[in-house]
Amino acid sequence: MRIAIATAAILVMSGCASEVSVSNLRCEYLVNPLGIDAVKPRISWVIESEHRGWKQGAYRVLVASSAADLRADIGDLWDSGKVASDQTAQVEYQGKTLDSRVQCWWKVQVWDRDGRASKWSEPAAWSMGLLNRADWQAHWISDGVNRQAAATQSESNKSKPSKCLDLPSAYMRKEFKVNKAVRRATVYVTALGLYELYINGVRVGDEYFTPGWTQYDKRANYQTYDVTAMLEYGQGNALGAIMGAGWYVLRHAGEKVELLVQLEIDYKDGTKEVIVSDGSWKATNDGPILSSNIFDGEHYDAGKEMAGWSRYGYDDSNWKPVELSKGTEGTLTAHAGVPIRRIMNIRPVKVTEPNNGVYVFDMGQNFAGWARIRVKGPPGTKVTIRYAERVSKDGLLDTKNLGSARCTDSYILNGQGLEEWEPRFTSRGFQYVELTGYPGKPGLDDVTGVVVHSDLPVAGLFECSNEMLNKLWRNIVWSQRSNYFDVPMDCPQRNERMGWTGDAQIFIRTGCYNMDSAAFYTNWLRTLNDMQTADGAYPDFAPLIDLVGTAGWADAAVICPLTIYQMYGDKRLLERYYYNMVKWIEYQQGKSKNYLRPEQCWPGDWLNVRANTPKDLITNAYFAYSTRLMAEIADVLGKEADAKKFRELFENIKEAFNKAYIEPDGKIKGNTQTDYLMALSFALVDGDRRAQAQKHLIECIEERGWRLSTGFLGVKLLLPTLTDIGRDDVAYKLLLNDTYPSWGYPVKSGAATIWEAWEARNKDGTWNAASMNHYAYGSVGEWMFSTMAGIDTDGPGFSRIIIRPRPCREITFVRAGYVSVHGKIETYWQYRDGRFKLDVTIPANTTATVYVPAKDAGSVMESGRNAAQVEGLKLVKKQSNAVVYEIGSGRYSFVSNF
Numbered sequence: 041m042r043i044a045i046a047t048a049a050i051l052v053m054s055g056c057a058s059e060v061s062v063s064n065l066r067c068e069y070l071v072n073p074l075g076i077d078a079v080k081p082r083i084s085w086v087i088e089s090e091h092r093g094w095k096q097g098a099y100r101v102l103v104a105s106s107a108a109d110l111r112a113d114i115g116d117l118w119d120s121g122k123v124a125s126d127q128t129a130q131v132e133y134q135g136k137t138l139d140s141r142v143q144c145w146w147k148v149q150v151w152d153r154d155g156r157a158s159k160w161s162e163p164a165a166w167s168m169g170l171l172n173r174a175d176w177q178a179h180w181i182s183d184g185v186n187r188q189a190a191a192t193q194s195e196s197n198k199s200k201p202s203k204c205l206d207l208p209s210a211y212m213r214k215e216f217k218v219n220k221a222v223r224r225a226t227v228y229v230t231a232l233g234l235y236e237l238y239i240n241g242v243r244v245g246d247e248y249f250t251p252g253w254t255q256y257d258k259r260a261n262y263q264t265y266d267v268t269a270m271l272e273y274g275q276g277n278a279l280g281a282i283m284g285a286g287w288y289v290l291r292h293a294g295e296k297v298e299l300l301v302q303l304e305i306d307y308k309d310g311t312k313e314v315i316v317s318d319g320s321w322k323a324t325n326d327g328p329i330l331s332s333n334i335f336d337g338e339h340y341d342a343g344k345e346m347a348g349w350s351r352y353g354y355d356d357s358n359w360k361p362v363e364l365s366k367g368t369e370g371t372l373t374a375h376a377g378v379p380i381r382r383i384m385n386i387r388p389v390k391v392t393e394p395n396n397g398v399y400v401f402d403m404g405q406n407f408a409g410w411a412r413i414r415v416k417g418p419p420g421t422k423v424t425i426r427y428a429e430r431v432s433k434d435g436l437l438d439t440k441n442l443g444s445a446r447c448t449d450s451y452i453l454n455g456q457g458l459e460e461w462e463p464r465f466t467s468r469g470f471q472y473v474e475l476t477g478y479p480g481k482p483g484l485d486d487v488t489g490v491v492v493h494s495d496l497p498v499a500g501l502f503e504c505s506n507e508m509l510n511k512l513w514r515n516i517v518w519s520q521r522s523n524y525f526d527v528p529m530d531c532p533q534r535n536e537r538m539g540w541t542g543d544a545q546i547f548i549r550t551g552c553y554n555m556d557s558a559a560f561y562t563n564w565l566r567t568l569n570d571m572q573t574a575d576g577a578y579p580d581f582a583p584l585i586d587l588v589g590t591a592g593w594a595d596a597a598v599i600c601p602l603t604i605y606q607m608y609g610d611k612r613l614l615e616r617y618y619y620n621m622v623k624w625i626e627y628q629q630g631k632s633k634n635y636l637r638p639e640q641c642w643p644g645d646w647l648n649v650r651a652n653t654p655k656d657l658i659t660n661a662y663f664a665y666s667t668r669l670m671a672e673i674a675d676v677l678g679k680e681a682d683a684k685k686f687r688e689l690f691e692n693i694k695e696a697f698n699k700a701y702i703e704p705d706g707k708i709k710g711n712t713q714t715d716y717l718m719a720l721s722f723a724l725v726d727g728d729r730r731a732q733a734q735k736h737l738i739e740c741i742e743e744r745g746w747r748l749s750t751g752f753l754g755v756k757l758l759l760p761t762l763t764d765i766g767r768d769d770v771a772y773k774l775l776l777n778d779t780y781p782s783w784g785y786p787v788k789s790g791a792a793t794i795w796e797a798w799e800a801r802n803k804d805g806t807w808n809a810a811s812m813n814h815y816a817y818g819s820v821g822e823w824m825f826s827t828m829a830g831i832d833t834d835g836p837g838f839s840r841i842i843i844r845p846r847p848c849r850e851i852t853f854v855r856a857g858y859v860s861v862h863g864k865i866e867t868y869w870q871y872r873d874g875r876f877k878l879d880v881t882i883p884a885n886t887t888a889t890v891y892v893p894a895k896d897a898g899s900v901m902e903s904g905r906n907a908a909q910v911e912g913l914k915l916v917k918k919q920s921n922a923v924v925y926e927i928g929s930g931r932y933s934f935v936s937n938f
């Protein structure tokens with residue numbers, strides 16, 4: 041996991057001794073992205089200042105088409121001029137039209153409120169991709185092998201892969217000459233299937249599972265790489281590609297793996313040459329990757345390696361010419377998210393030999409990726425590598441929960457000394473690795489775990505005095521890592537691994553607190569909207585389409601863009617998909633009679649604990665909820681008439697909902713925790729009935745011995761609703777519980793990730809079929825940040841912040857940090873020496889409302905002084921258990937009696 045590299049530049053304020061640093065210049069959330077296709081990209085920067093209350097009064101952005109122009113302060117593409125504004129994020133490019141391939145160098149200068157200017161920031165850059173289909177001169181090519189023809193039909197459920205494929209990977213190559221000095225070389229690549237690109241024997245980029253997962257008949261994403269330094273001037277050069285079956289063949293029934301490559305070389309003399317995929321390329325299937333399949337694994341014969349195959353001069357006389365293929369008629373768009381990368385290595389903690397020659401490595405952590413092995417032995421020796429999330433009592437792998445996914449790799453040695461190998465087109469969630477056929481006895485150093493996932497920048501850190509909660513939070517992060525795999529997936533191990541929309545909406549806010557998820561969701565939301573049906577329904581998972589219009593799942597199309605707006609201040613997704621979302625509401629209206637939809641939400645409150653919330657009630661609660669959110673969205677976009685219309689519709693649904701499901705005494709049909717949570721949290725119950733419903737919610741919890749019974753839909757609402765109704769005490773009781781069912785129970789049972797079900801074991805101690813790595817129940821993470829640590833946004837994008845920790849006596853301290861679009865927000869509260877201490881960091885150019893827990897306002901001190909006398913602390917109000925201040929940026933240290 042890499043933290044976005046800050047282009048930290050220390051800018052000394054002229055005429056002012058204070059130091060201000062402008063860091064983290066980003067474009068479309070990314071650091072120096074190449075080949076973007078946003079024609080009005082949005083840029084952002086972060087200001088750091090030790091000074092309290094620092095506010096930006098103005099900015100100036102220069103965007104130049106060359107680094108030299110930018111150095112000379114010439115913004116030939118855009119000179120914003122001095123703009124009086126405190127905006128530092130979502131600043132939209134307003135310059136000359138950006139055509140395909142344009143290179144943009146940019147920098148920013150800021151002024152404080154007193155007009156003192158900073159120096160220019162360090163430069164940052166972005167480049168434009170190929171914006172028009174006509175920019176592509178390349179042809180789709182394939183090795184001609186029909187991979188479906190050789191597939192074995194195994195299952196038919198759309199959410200499970202329907203094929204088992206044991207087909208070799210394709211290798212493709214092409215030679216060319218570079219006879220002039222190169223100024224810049226850029227390669228644009230996409231594929232149907234997965235590709236790895238090579239130039240002159242060196243892998244291009246460090247990304248995996250490219251080009252990513254989309255609905256390929258509607259859209260394929262491409263990547264852009266700067267390969268200037270990889271070309272050999274005056275020499276023969278070669279392009280090579282290895283292709284894996286990927287999602288395209290397995291999930292989308294794609295017949296052939298197909299490649300599209302366009303290498304554009306700009307020479308120093310001003311001329312240009314384009315090398316493309318076309319009929320002049322050659323291909324073979326007779327390489328070392330005998331077969332590769334995301335779910336089943338990869339099989340490699342090192343004896344078949346083709347030394348130098350992607351270098352100039354390789355003898356490819358036994359390779360066949362490629363076939364020109366049809367490719368996709370879908371749009372080709374720049375990948376807008378973050379790449380999947382190898383993130384870190386993990387060393388095993390233990391190796392055992394439960395059966396003769398069967399070695400089982402415990403990696404000590406459940407994660408997604410693969411194992412790298414090290415081995416020495418005679419040529420032809422085959423080492424088989426199997427993976428599982430757990431072992432049974434006899435110490436052997438328990439693969440019950442993998443479904444039909446074989447999760448098996450193998451490596452055949454070439455016998456040339458110490459060999460190291462890892463797969464590339466397959467991944468799975470696992471904690472245990474089994475080696476068989478290993479020559480000799482492997483040691484701990486012979487297996488390395490490689491953690492692979494979408495490389496989202498870390499945003500959140502959480503720590504408190506309770507070890508169980510610390511482990512819970514780390515488990516949430518590990519489940520997020522394992523399942524943020526180009527799309528938000530449900531699980532990384534079994535033959536499912538789908539972009540379930542319900543799970544995505546449940547977890548998105550937690551996901552944003554943990555990692556900067558804006559680009560990741562921007563990318564996936566394109567796919568989700570690609571999948572909307574003509575009549576407005578959204579699917580239960582995306583890509584692919586099977587069931588549509590399911591409440592709580594399809595609503596991700598409204599909830600996710602709105603959450604991205606709330607967390608990052610990003611209006612663009614709301615604008616882009618507004619009419620799609622409107623259609624979704626209209627679809628539901630079309631299905632409804634007298635404002636109620638008759639359909640059942642088929643999964644219901646998925647994986648609840650014997651608490652079946654009526655499925656039609658769920659459908660209507662979400663119908664109302666999404667309608668209410670649409671009113672909010674219409675407000676944000678200034679569409680007053682629409683907002684009014686959605687509010688009216690919401691009121692009508694609410695009235696019908698009350699009539700259909702709520703008794704005069706506030707009892708809701710089904711009488712489950714999730715019933716009350718939805719009614720309360722979606723604002724479906726008012727007045728006396730609301731008070732009654734709150735009471736019934738607590739009764740439903742008490743009835744279960746102060747335990748939860750919620751499934752995926754209810755669990756997200758549980759603690760936030762308890763806080764909203766003033767019952768933090770019950771929220772903490774549930775959170776701190778470690779008996780089944782609770783968040784603590786899996787932790788106590790040794791879980792290293794969030795389990796799919798509240799219990800993953802049968803009564804006899806054997807494991808059941810649940811996934812051990814499924815983030816949905818981890819949606820409690822948002823409460824840990826927003827309420828335990830007290831870091832929340834006040835309006836969109838954290839430019840106004842709420843600091844409102846809710847302490848609990850059983851916990852002596854909580855320390856958390858969240859890197860917002862404006863910089864890092866930190867809180868650290870503790871009970872110490874009989875007093876309550878709260879340290880707060882607020883980033884420059886933002887303000888915060890701080891609720892300092894206190895029994896009496898007079899007791900509040902800040903940095904050793906009576907708070908009432910501290911300049912810059914504006915007392916807003918005194919509450920019975922907190923004093924509320926308005927503060928500007930900076931570090932604050934409060935002490936109170938509490």
Ligand code: BGC
Nearest residue numbers: 530531536540542543643646
């Ligand atoms: C998936 C869930 C999904 C559910 C819907 C399960 O198989 O793992 O994540 O939301 O199906 O019913």
